[in-house]
Amino acid sequence: MLTDLDDENITRDKACVPENAHPPAGEYTLNLTTITYVTDQTITSVSREKRVFKPLADFQRQANLGSMAAYKKLYAESVNSPENFWKRQASEHLVWRKPFRTVLSWKPPHAKWFTGGRLNVCENCIDKHLGTARENKAALIFEGEPGDVRTITYKQLHFHVCRLAHIFENMGLAAGDRVAIYMPMVPEAVIAMLACARVGAVHTVVFGGFSPEALKDRINDCKAKIVITADGGWRRGKIVELKANVDKAVEDTPSVQTVLVLKRCGNPVTMHNGRDVWWREAWEGAPNYHKPKAFDSEHPLFILYTSGSTGKPKGVLHTSAGYLLGAKLSSHYVFDLKDNDRYFCTADIGWITGHSYVVYGLLSNGSTIFLYEGAPNQPEPDRFWRMIDRHGITILYTAPTAIRAFMRWGDNYVLRNRLDSLRLLGSVGEPINPEAWMWYHKMIGKGRCPIVDTWWQTETGSIMITPLPGVTPSKPGSATLPFFGVVPRVVDEKGHEVPRDAGGKLVITKPWPSMLRTLWGDDERFRKTYFGDYAAQGWYFTGDGARQDKDGYFWIVGRIDDVLNISGHRIGTAEVESALVSHPAVAEAAAVGRPDELKGQSLVVFVTLKTGNEASDALKETLRNHVGKEIGALAKPDQVRFAAGLPKTRSGKIMRRILKEIAVGGAVKGDTTTLEDFSVVAALQNEE
Structure with missing residues (x-):
């Protein structure tokens, strides 16, 4: 399953082949490699890629891991002797108040790591x-969209976090209580997360682009006791009124006792006596030191909500020791962290990337993280490049959607800046197409910066498949090889491994420390969603389609369920459909994705109207805005199509596969024997 690339020769190393894997034997030469994409359940070849980029010798010499032989040795230990490997890593990388007794207790689908141990994540x-x-x-290092800059040292960060920890305890917050954080990308958001970890509270960070309704649903699901927000945040020169959104959300959230408000923008807000407290007022008089308590290795650290195909967001639960070890170890090796690095991840902390690779993974390594509050094209499309030069950023971790936007804005915005401080680039959130990879490599990295194209998920907690910058020859568009302890396989519906270069479902066959523990308040859904398809084997089903090429490299080809990946954000089709049907004009709705050069996927909705309502361009815009209000701007449909009816099976299920094919303008293929009314399809194909 794993390979060694020496120049352009690939040799099999039997010691590194995970259990039950069956890679072809012998020696191989890199040649044509097919890139594949998922359309419904069918994986189709659309282009060929044959470029390979070896690690540069200068980078290898200083890398934290600098040879394929070293990687193979560690990987072999991690999958063949996982208890020894993880015992050593946990002992070396984490500070324990009480040593753990057992490395892993695994009763599929439930894992407990480092049982008996106690520590404090903060x-x-x-x-x-x-x-x-x-x-x-x-x-x-923080830069706000208006240009304000702040630098906070580790000593100062300790001071800020200790004070907020005391404030939490004075508000009656206890270990295990939940705190909702709905803030702009400012240092206080990081401080709030760390203060929660310090007192043992469980934080749930909600992306500031979500609507009051979406915020309310998340608060009520986890029964948050405290909400932390700001008066507003800056985005494209305008104030996003966060406090006003919180006010609407907490009208129907009985668990909320306190709303802590940071003054960021100075916009007028309504403060409710007995509930709302200004951050600065609570701050005054709080002690400067707070002694952190030790918590069990499996103590809940945070809940992060991610879209599900049923419409109700899933509250992914991560716990303390295993999650932190995964984030710390992967940060160290994948980003090749050095003490003088300045690291810029463009993700908001409302997403898992912000948790693992802005906050916990980087701070546990003692790194310097750069935070930016606003839009990448405010006031001009070279904002990122100017900040990289101004602050001496050495590592940039961003999404393919952003890279494609930079390409569209033009090379001139890049060329007016030096970017000579950069030494490593990363990609996250969705598969990156080779054209974007090459542009990123040439224009931003100047041909000298390795690119780590990482695959992982909210549920995995940390990076799972990735190049290591001093080790792995890269193929544009491939996530390449698994990280330590990760044993992926590409299988069919029955769990049989598919041939090389054939597409299938990506599963992870062995537990890993940073894996999700359950879904908050819904363990049965956790079992069915992630382990139901392969319960007999105890395998984690990722929900992604993938293939493994003949050299052992993994290519992630997209979602195979009803969750869309739009600009790196997962949007549940059921959530969108529910929002549309809540509009008084809408009788029925179906949401599907279609390929989009910029965003990866765009959202197309098919809508049938209630009697007495007429289709119009004005109503299309009204429905787009309605979805934005109900869920958030990122879920606004790119196209609204009105229909007299939707294609359904005889049992009444909407046939989304057919709608996907219509959305991309192609012919309807595949089995249509269960289609109830063929005239519905013909009408949709003739419209627009």
Whole structure:
């Protein structure tokens, strides 16, 4: 399953082949490699890719891991002797108050890692750096969209977090209580997360682009006791009124006792006596030191909601020790972290990338993270490039959607900046197409920066399949090889491994420390969603389609369920459909994705109207805005298509496969024997 690339020769290493894998034997030469994409359940070849980029010798010499032989040795240990491997990693990388007794207790689908051990996640991110050379090092460098800049050292970050921890306890917050964080991308959002970890509270960060209704649903699902927000945040020169959204959300959230409000923009807000507290007022008089308590290895750290195909968001639960180890170890190796790095991840902390690779993974390594509040094209499309030069950013981790936007805006915005501080680039959120990879490599990396094209999920907690920058020859568009302890397979519906270069379902066959533990309040849904398809084998089903090429490299080809990946954000079709049907003019709706050069997928909705309502361009815009209000702007449909009827099976199920084919303008293929009314399809094909 794993390979060694020496120049352009690939040789099989039997010691590194995971259990039950069957790679072809012998020696291979890199040649044509087919890139594939998922359309419904069918994987289709659309282009060929044969370029390979070896790690540069200068980079390899200084890398944290600098040879394929070293990688293969560690990987072999991690999958063949996982308890020894993870025992050593946990002992070396984490600060324990009480040592763990057992590395892993695995009763599929439930894993417990490092049982008996006790630690504090916040202590591992801040306190351990005090009294060292990192104490006065910048932990956070922040630039707001208006241009304001702040630098916070590890010592200062400790001071801020300790004060907020005392404020939490004075508000009656106890270990295990939930805190909802709905903030702009400012240092106080990071401080709030760390203060929760310090006192053992469970945070749920909600992306600031979500609507009051979506925020309310998440607060009620986890029964948050405190909501932390700001008066507003800056986005494209305008104020996003976060506090006003919170006010609407908490009208129907009985669990909320306190709303803590940061003054960021100075816009007028309504403060409710007995519930709302200004951050600065609570801050005054709070002690400067807070002794962190030790919590069990499996103590809940955070809940992060991700879209599901049933319409109700899934509250993914991550716990303390295993998650932190996964985030820390992967950050160290994947980003090849050095003490003088300045790291810029463009993800909002409302997403898992912001949790793992803005906050926990980087701070636990003692790194300097750069935070930016606003839009990448405010005031001009070279904002990122100017900030990289201004702050000496060395590592950039962003999404293919952003890269494609930069390409569309033009090379001139890049060329007016030096970008000579950059030494490593990363991609996250969705598969990157080779054209975008090459542009990123040439224009941003100047041909000298390795690109780590990472695959992982909210549920996995940390990076699972990735190049290592001093090790792995890269193929544009491929996530390449698994990280330590990760055993992926590409299988068919029955769990049989498919031949090389044939598409199938991506599963992970062995547990890993940062894996989700359950879905908050719904363990049965957790079982069915992630382990139901392959329960007998105890395999985690990723929901993604993939293939493994003849060289052992993994190519992720997209979602195979009803969750869309739009600009790197997962949007549940059922959520969109529910929002549309809540409009008084709509009788029925179906949402599907179609390929989009910029966003990866765009959202197309088919709508039937109630009697007495007429189709019009004005109503299309009204429905787009209605979805934005109900869910958030990122879920606004790109196209609204009115229909007299929707294609259904005889049992009444909407045939989304047919709608997907119509959305892309292609012929309807495949089995239509269960279609109830063929005239519906003909009418849809003739419209627009």
